[in-house]
Amino acid sequence: MKKSKFTLGDSRKRLMLLGYLVLGAFLLVSVRLLWIQVVSGTELGKRAVTQVTEKIKRHTPRGRIVDRNGEELAVSIMVHSLYVNPDEMNKSAKPGKNEVPRDVARIAAQKLAPVLNISEEALYSDFTLKGQFVWVKRMLEPKDYEQVIKIIKENKIPGLHFISESKRYYTKKSMAAQVLGFVGTDDSGLSGLELALDSILKGAETRQTFKTDAMGRIIADKNTDPEETKEKTMVSTVYLTIDSKMQFVIEDALDDAMKRTNSAGAAVLIMDPHTGAILAMGSRPTFDPNHFGEYPAANWLNRAISIIYEPGSVFKPIVGTMGLSEGIVTADTPINDTGSIRIADRVISNWDGSGMGMCKFEDVIKYSINTGMVQLGMKLGAEKEIAWAKKYGFGKATGIELPSEEDGILYNPKNMYEPDIATLAIGQGIAVTPLQELRAICAIANGGELLKPYIIDRIVAPNGEVIRRGKKQVVRNVITPEVAAQMRTMMEKVVSEGGGKTARIKGYRIAGKTGTAQKIAEQGGYAPGKYIASFVGFVPADKPQYAMLVMLDTPRGAFYGSQVSAPIFRDTLQQILVAKGIQPSSSEGLPSFEAHMKPGQTEKRPKHIPPLEAKGDKWKVPDFSGFDARAISIELEKAKLVLEPHGTGKAYKQSPAEGTTVESGTKIEIWFR
Numbered sequence: 001m002k003k004s005k006f007t008l009g010d011s012r013k014r015l016m017l018l019g020y021l022v023l024g025a026f027l028l029v030s031v032r033l034l035w036i037q038v039v040s041g042t043e044l045g046k047r048a049v050t051q052v053t054e055k056i057k058r059h060t061p062r063g064r065i066v067d068r069n070g071e072e073l074a075v076s077i078m079v080h081s082l083y084v085n086p087d088e089m090n091k092s093a094k095p096g097k098n099e100v101p102r103d104v105a106r107i108a109a110q111k112l113a114p115v116l117n118i119s120e121e122a123l124y125s126d127f128t129l130k131g132q133f134v135w136v137k138r139m140l141e142p143k144d145y146e147q148v149i150k151i152i153k154e155n156k157i158p159g160l161h162f163i164s165e166s167k168r169y170y171t172k173k174s175m176a177a178q179v180l181g182f183v184g185t186d187d188s189g190l191s192g193l194e195l196a197l198d199s200i201l202k203g204a205e206t207r208q209t210f211k212t213d214a215m216g217r218i219i220a221d222k223n224t225d226p227e228e229t230k231e232k233t234m235v236s237t238v239y240l241t242i243d244s245k246m247q248f249v250i251e252d253a254l255d256d257a258m259k260r261t262n263s264a265g266a267a268v269l270i271m272d273p274h275t276g277a278i279l280a281m282g283s284r285p286t287f288d289p290n291h292f293g294e295y296p297a298a299n300w301l302n303r304a305i306s307i308i309y310e311p312g313s314v315f316k317p318i319v320g321t322m323g324l325s326e327g328i329v330t331a332d333t334p335i336n337d338t339g340s341i342r343i344a345d346r347v348i349s350n351w352d353g354s355g356m357g358m359c360k361f362e363d364v365i366k367y368s369i370n371t372g373m374v375q376l377g378m379k380l381g382a383e384k385e386i387a388w389a390k391k392y393g394f395g396k397a398t399g400i401e402l403p404s405e406e407d408g409i410l411y412n413p414k415n416m417y418e419p420d421i422a423t424l425a426i427g428q429g430i431a432v433t434p435l436q437e438l439r440a441i442c443a444i445a446n447g448g449e450l451l452k453p454y455i456i457d458r459i460v461a462p463n464g465e466v467i468r469r470g471k472k473q474v475v476r477n478v479i480t481p482e483v484a485a486q487m488r489t490m491m492e493k494v495v496s497e498g499g500g501k502t503a504r505i506k507g508y509r510i511a512g513k514t515g516t517a518q519k520i521a522e523q524g525g526y527a528p529g530k531y532i533a534s535f536v537g538f539v540p541a542d543k544p545q546y547a548m549l550v551m552l553d554t555p556r557g558a559f560y561g562s563q564v565s566a567p568i569f570r571d572t573l574q575q576i577l578v579a580k581g582i583q584p585s586s587s588e589g590l591p592s593f594e595a596h597m598k599p600g601q602t603e604k605r606p607k608h609i610p611p612l613e614a615k616g617d618k619w620k621v622p623d624f625s626g627f628d629a630r631a632i633s634i635e636l637e638k639a640k641l642v643l644e645p646h647g648t649g650k651a652y653k654q655s656p657a658e659g660t661t662v663e664s665g666t667k668i669e670i671w672f673r
Contacts, residue, residue, distance in 0.1 A: 060203035061166040063235035065180060065193060067244040068457050072171050074180050074194070074289075076203070080145045080162040082116075082136040086129045089159030104157060111151045112136075115144055127159075136160070138185050139167040166203055168194075170289045176247055178302035179240075179281050179402065179455065182289035190292075191300055193238070193455075196403050200459060203235055234462030241277040241457045241470060246270055246576055248642065250280045252667075253572045258284050261555035261564050267303040267434045268568070270576075273442035273538055273547040275472040276451030278400070303553070305398075305405040308431035312517025313368045313561070314536045314549075315427030317487050318440050320365055322388040323376045324483045331362040331486055335372040346419040348374050348426070351516070365490040366498035368514065370426050377425025382413035385424050391478050392440040393450055394432055400453045408432045427517060434534075438549040441536050444488060445511070445544040447481040449474045492541040503535060503566040505574050507584025511544075512537025512569065514561035519554060530554045535565035539573055540585055548573060571644075578629035578645045579637075612639045615661050623658040624651045624670055632670060640664040646671045 061076035089104055105127035113120040116137050126134050140148065145162070152160055168183045181192020189198035250268045257266060263284075270280040283303040287295035301307070323329040339355030341348050350370045356363065364372030377385060389395065395410035409431035411420060423429045435453060443450045452473040459468040491511035494500040500512045512535055519530040534551040538544040550565040550572075558564055609631050610622035619639045624632050628650060633643045644667045653671040656662060 061235070062168060062183070062187065062203050063201040064237045065201070065240065066237060067240055067242045067247075069244070070239070071244045073176060073240070073242075073244070074168060074170050076166045076168050078164050079139050079142070079167040081138045081165045082140060082148060083161055083163060084127055084134050084136050085132050085159045085161065086127055086134060087132055087159075089127055089157070104159075107155055108151075108157045108160065111155060111157075112148065115147045115151065116140075139165055168289075172244070173290065174286045174288045175244075175251055176242060176281065177286050177289050178283045178300065178304075179242065180289060181300075181403075182292040191403070192302070193240075193402065196401055197238060197456075200236055201238065236462065236467065237460045239457040239460065241272075241279060241455050242281070243279050245579060245637070246280040247282065249572055249575050249579075250282045251286075252642070253568050254282050254284050257552060257564070257568050261552055261557065263552045263555045265303055265307075265553035267307075267549075267551045268572070269304050269434055269438050269549045271438055271442055271453065271547045273445035273544045276439070276442070276453045277457070277470065278453055278455045279546070281455070302402065302404065303551075304434045305400065305402055306433070307553075308406050308408050308433055309532050309551075309553075310428050310430065310517045310520060311432050311437050311534070312427040312515040312532065314437060314441075314513050314515035314534050315430065315432075316365060316368060316373055316425075317444060317491055317513050318389075318392055319373060319376065319380075319385075319425050319427075320361075320490065321444060321479050321483050321487050322380055322384065323361075324486055325388075325479055326380065326384065328379050329361045329376060331360065331490060333361040334358055335361055335364055335369070335375060337364075337369050337371050339371065341371045341374050341422075343374065343378070343422040344418045346422065348422060362490045362493065365487075365513075366493045368494075368499050373425040374422045377422050378418070380421075380425070382411070382416040382421050385421060386410060386413040386416075389424075389430065391450075391476065392443065393475065394430060394436055394440070398433075398435055398439055398453050400435065401456050405435075406433050408436055427515065431520075434549050434551050437534075438536060438547060441513075441538065441549070442547045443478045444484050444491070445538040445547050446484070448477050448479040448484045450476050450478045488541055488544075491537065495537065495541075499562050500535070500537070500566055502562050503537060503570045505539070505570055505577070508539055508577065509541035509585045510537060510539050510570075510573075511541035512566070514566055516560045516562075531559040533559050533561045533563070533565045535561050535569045537569060539577065540582075542585070545582065546573065546576065574645060575643060579633040579643060581630040581633075609635050611635065612641075614639075618661045618663050621654075621656055621658060621660045621662060621668065624654055627651050629670070629672060636668055642667045644669045 061078065064072060064076075065074035066072050089108070105124055108127055109120045109123035112118075113123055116123070118137065123136070126136060148160075151157070166187060170177070170180060170182075179192055181189060181194035183189050183194050187202060189195035189201065194201065250270065254266050254268055257263065266284040268280070268282045269278065271278055281302075281304050283301065285299045287299040292300065320329075336358055337350070337356040339350055339353055348370055351368065355371065356367070356369065359369070359372070361372065363369065380388075389410055395408050397405040397407050411424065411429060416424075420429050439451065439453055452475055454470040454473070456468070456470045458466050458470065461467050488511050491513055492509060494514070495503050495510040495512050500514050503510055503512050515532070515534040515536070517532045517534075518526040519532055521527040532551060532553055533555050534549065536547075536549040538547040548569055550568045552564055555564050609624070609627050612622065612635060613620040619641065629643065629645050632651060636643050641662065641664065646669065649672040651670050651672055655669045656666075662668075
């Protein structure tokens with residue numbers, strides 16, 4: 001029998017080897033665990049969380065935009081957005097024992113389609129997808145949210161959930177729409193101040209966290225919203241220089257003008273001539289920024305700053321100050337008006353084809369005589385015309401805090417021929433924006449200062465600190481106070497004696513200038529029968545407080561600035577002057593209250609104006625007889641009623657009559673004498 005070679009020593013060696021192997025494996029596992037838990041623990045933890053959660057980025061409410069007095073124009077509120085978990089909805093479609101099968105996705109699509117205004121098939125397609133999250137409709141209106149909740153409960157529809165999101169509301173609907181602009185569903189500003197101030201107005205980012213299982217299915221309570229974490233921060237408020245009451249008046253006038261003249265477009269601006277603050281800015285056609293997608297993009301355009309056009313005769317006062325400053329003319333310089341004038345191969349005529357013969361230069365401005373302006377332009381020459389135009393700020397954007405402002409167009413003086421020099425003097429061959437034109441006229445109104453227009457009054461941080469304030473900025477002094485005073489006198493005579501009589505307001509000194517310019521055709525040259533009708537001016541002429549420009553693009557029928565634009569200037573400013581309590585410069589031409597009393601009659605009126613009586617959401621109009629426009633305006637403002645005054649003095653007639661019930665926003669016409 002053979003002896004085994006296996007010895008006790010071999011056994012020990014094997015045990016030791018096995019022990020080493022076990023120890024080695026233990027050490028390897030320990031090192032691996034140490035690596036996983038200590039070295040890679042944080043990173044792997046993040047991966048684990050990522051695999052069982054899903055996040056959605058959102059934003060807290062944007063900052064408010066308000067007018068100069070704090071009246072809200074744009075605000076944000078929290079609303080509900082609807083999403084579906086298709087896997088959750090489809091899983092419930094499988095019936096249990098003794099249950100009748102039902103197509104939950106089809107039922108949900110049928111019930112929700114009319115409420116959400118989405119086709120049934122589109123909804124059904126979303127509801128039958130594979131996945132855990134699909135948006136159904138963002139930012140539901142409160143009434144729609146309530147209906148959806150009711151449908152979910154009544155039909156026991158699983159898989160539909162809500163997330164709170166911030167939605168922008170424009171409280172005045174279309175008022176100042178182009179100024180304010182609008183935001184998209186991702187809370188990004190897309191136009192207007194919403195775009196320009198997006199970094200200031202935008203809310204803080206928030207994240208919505210969903211807990212999911214290994215298959216990616218949400219495991220949160222089906223009856224509650226997913227877990228939500230927010231970084232809540234307050235956002236600054238932007239105060240504009242806009243006066244809501246003035247804005248309402250000009251927009252009402254614009255709407256009326258668009259109906260009467262069938263114009264293709266329009267713009268109106270009111271500016272403080274001493275500071276550059278924009279008090280009102282309107283553009284037509286317009287849109288409601290709450291539903292901006294329902295309007296053509298052309299309606300979003302702010303015509304006050306984003307269109308350029310030949311100004312025509314409203315440019316003549318500016319050229320007139322060039323001549324006064326250069327010593328070429330004075331108000332009394334004799335001018336020979338022959339009705340037409342030939343410059344090289346071009347014949348330039350007066351608007352009516354007739355001539356006045358020998359007249360003063362102030363008559364050239366007063367009656368808008370083309371031949372006289374051409375003579376001045378030729379004496380100025382190309383270099384001086386363009387140099388002065390640049391000095392007035394033409395050919396370059398004003399720098400107002402709004403996007404998409406145009407620069408305008410100026411000739412290169414080296415490329416100007418004699419007819420170009422001549423036509424520039426009558427406002428042709430130069431392209432301006434309405435804001436550029438009004439700013440230049442404000443330099444005449446304020447004594448010679450070219451100002452930088454601004455529309456942001458202040459930006460206030462949540463703690464009340466003013467972090468930015470708009471203020472007067474003088475770009476340069478364009479003309480001397482003496483030259484400005486001379487041109488103001490001439491422009492006042494335009495309204496009191498000349499072609500701008502339709503802009504007169506009894507008792508007030510008005511300075512202004514009409515303009516009717518041919519419209520440039522897209523293919524070059526001028527479009528036959530198409531005109532830009534405008535009026536620009538300021539009031540009171542001796543101590544200007546408001547400067548205003550009215551521009552109508554392609555009015556049909558009457559098209560002269562004196563016919564269609566000047567009356568808008570008159571009617572709008574009359575309301576504003578009365579509402580702001582600016583008294584007439586004189587009572588000349590205004591009958592006294594006593595003059596209209598019957599013989600032996602004495603003035604009898606109550607000491608206090610009768611208050612408006614609320615009737616639900618309407619107001620009962622009292623008798624305003626015997627009170628002045630200022631007192632009446634203050635009372636009407638309380639109910640957001642609009643005073644449309646006729647004349648000055650004391651009220652003697654009104655419409656609607658005493659006792660009539662009206663809604664806020666209604667015009668109350670009152671006649672004064």
